[in-house]
Amino acid sequence: MSHSVSLCLMAVDREHVLTEAAALLTRRSTTSMDEIARAAGISRATLHRHFAGRDALIRALEEHGIERFARAMDAARLDDGDAAGALRRLVREAEPVAGVLAFLFTENQLFESGTVNAGWARLDARLTALFRRGQEEGDFRVDLSSAWLTEAFYGLLGAGAWAVHEGRVARNDLDHSIAELLLGGIRRSMEK
Amino acid sequence: MSHSVSLCLMAVDREHVLTEAAALLTRRSTTSMDEIARAAGISRATLHRHFAGRDALIRALEEHGIERFARAMDAARLDDGDAAGALRRLVREAEPVAGVLAFLFTENQLFESGTVNAGWARLDARLTALFRRGQEEGDFRVDLSSAWLTEAFYGLLGAGAWAVHEGRVARNDLDHSIAELLLGGIRRSMEK
DNA sequence: AAAGAATGAGACGGTCATGTCTCATTCGGT
DNA sequence: ACCGAATGAGACATGACCGTCTCATTCTTT
Incomplete structure (x- = not known):
């Protein structure tokens, strides 16, 4: 056999x-x-x-990317410690998947067949839950919706992967750049 | 005649x-x-x-987008007042161009002909200059390179345009969402 | 060594978008 | 009303890519 x-x-x-x-x-x-x-x-x-074809390949790639990102979330232990730390860990773990994720996002738009992989919703839910936890614990600001924070997370992750690929940002700095910008913003602040 | x-x-x-x-x-x-x-x-x-062809159309679109974004920068008066205010104005003015900009970015990658429009460099320079001004005036943090801030700006702008298009963020909130996240980050802070 | 599965190379037809062309029609200026 | 320019409709050839097929070859297993 x-x-x-x-x-x-x-x-x-x-x-x-x-x-x-x-x-x-x-x-x-x-x-x-x-x-x-x-x-x-x-x-x-x-x-x-x-x-079976190009379509099937993309779908498989999607499945693969979703699973890798889910594993990154597992590895980041999103429920442990404070939300900020969890977010930092997530950025670090998700960085290797960033490129594929960005591709799948833009590609998903190309698939207007309406059949979106249900895995995205699960990922979104986990991510949104993290942001909401941070808000409920008083750590994250509440004037930015968790939905927008989720989108922004993906956007910054993709922009970062792209910047590294184009040589505009050093790969070693990427985790720090993304996480710090996300958490603290551009403005200099005395405390925190 | x-x-x-x-x-x-x-x-x-x-x-x-x-x-x-x-x-x-x-x-x-x-x-x-x-x-x-x-x-x-x-x-x-x-x-x-x-x-002349699809290529020429894209190029014209590129020129058009670059010019619109340049006009947005003019309208935002990047050199007036504090850098944070200038950035806020820029986000507001650039929002209508965000979609095209995002498209041109991903498309520019498709053009591996190497002939990148010189206009991008000018835009990047102005944007980078804004961030550098903020850093020199002590308003922006210096541990994030102005190059990365530039990339992040584009990334957030694109993500925002997309989120609005997908109905995940209200168009009215977009300016505020982008500018506030960029400037202040996710974390809640007592001051500023 | 022999049998079977997996692979590489390549041909073939089909689809789709592009770029170019022609010709009839419409629009605008005089 | 007339004439020229601009347009719309459509045919046509070209090229790229895809999906499928066949056949020879290589490898794996027994």
Whole structure:
């Protein structure tokens, strides 16, 4: 019975292909299947054997990105300690996924088929819950809606990933830059 | 001599076409020339008569967006008063251009022809100068580079425009949401 | 070594958007 | 009313990409 073996190999390939695809598509969202296949070191035929089509590939990438981001949330332990610390941890953990996330966001708009992955709602809910917790604990300001804070989080994460990719921000500074700007804003303040 | 008249009409059409094109392309960056033409109320042939091709249309859109953003900067009087106030004014003035700007950013990546419009550098310079002024006047924190603040500004502006378009943030709150988050951050602070 | 699965290479047809062209029509100025 | 410019409608060729297929080759397993 070679099922388990072949499935295992396919899984490995799948992971690798998705990684390469993400790297290319975040840079240029119109990358062709041929380029993706070549970057992944496989032929276009094999790529089509693993993913029914470009659509399916994007969907798989979406699933993968959602799962990675969910894992980042797990690793950040959003419910532990104060909300600010949790947010800092989340930024650090989510940074590697930022590029894919940004791509999926803009791409989701392209999919006007209406079938949005339910995973997004779960992620949004967890993120919104974090902001709301910070507000309820008196740590975060309440004049900015948690929905907007969620959007802003994604926006800054994407902008940061892009800035690093363009060489305008050092990767080492990224966590600090994003988290500090989000938490403290631009203005200099004496306390806190 | 009917030159002046015809040129005038073409200019009017051009403006209108660019507006419609911007509206469509910000929503879906792969909108076809046909759709753009129909939205602008002209035929595809006429669209091609005004703009040499899709490429030229995007370039014209870029020029238009850059000029609008430059005008927003003028209107915001970046050099007047304290930097925070100037930033607030800029957010307010730049909000209508946010969607186009966001589109042009992601699209510029698609143009890997290397020929980036020099106008971007001028905008970046003015924006960076504002942040630097705030830092030098002791108003803005100095542990975040002005380059990063510039990127973050674009990122938040784009995220805000998107959030409004998706109905997650009220348009009336947008200026306040962006400016306040940028200036003060998420955290609640007693002073300032 | 043999059998079977997976892969690579490439051909093929189909779709879609683009860019160019022509021709009839309409609009505007004189 | 007339004439020229601008437009609309549509045909046409081109090119890119996609999805599918076949066939030879390579590897994996037994």
